[in-house]
Ligand SMILES: Nc1ncnc2c1ncn2[C@@H]1O[C@H](COP(=O)(O)OP(=O)(O)O)[C@@H](O)[C@H]1O
């Protein structure tokens with residue numbers, strides 16, 4: 001078996017999940033550097049719908065979800081073609097189970113659009129390009145820390161969005177992770193690590209090793 005210096009298979013796929021602003025992108029970068037894996041990011045700056053969506057959820061939620069699905073599919077294919085070895089910034093499950101569902105349930109996505117989206121999502125995850133991740137790392141922490149990070153990051157479209165949106169997202173994430181069972185989950189609390197501290201990073205890597213080893217043993 002091909003093992004990285006950290007006893008983690010070099011073809012592993014590790015997905016970082018968690019609500020907006022919790023620190024997924026930052027964690028993706030640091031883990032990819034440390035494990036010498038490739039990174040797969042969500043590209044926020046080039047997303048042509050995101051600004052429009054934040055101005056008017058009802059008009060743009062379907063377009064935005066289709067765009068995210070397309071981008072995730074391309075990234076999944078890239079990961080598959082490379083034979084794994086990736087840290088991935090957010091999972092496709094979050095798009096469907098949290099964001100799309102929330103907008104449908106809140107009336108900012110129509111039933112027809114939601115059904116079309118779900119049909120496409122279900123067809124996509126059945127393709128070979130969507131192997132289940134070897135591990136999903138779930139980042140969470142106090143809501144006030146997370147909202148503070150969103151404000152400090154300073155994306156204007158997010159800063160104009162009422163805090164109620166982040167509160168609802170966070171609450172939906174908490175429910176979602178409790179029932180998520182498609183792959184092993186490592187829970188990390190953002191108050192309990194510091195990515196600028198090598199010891200703290202090593203501690204996270206040790207936890208990843210343990211979770212992935214347990215799965216390999218099954
Ligand atoms: N461990 C951390 N400690 C302090 N600030 C962090 C940490 N991780 C991320 N941040 C900051 O919080 C903000 C959101 O992080 P980001 O990685 O973009 O989150 P996400 O991808 O989950 O939206 C950024 O400004 C980032 O610099």
Ligand SMILES: Nc1ncnc2c1ncn2[C@H]1C[C@H](O)[C@@H](COP(=O)(O)O)O1
Pocket residue numbers: 018019020021024025042044050064065068090094095096099100158
């Ligand atoms: N599927 C999605 N639907 C709506 N909005 C989404 C979706 N995926 C990501 N977003 C938004 C949330 C943030 O404003 C940006 C980037 O997400 P982040 O958690 O900061 O990486 O896109």
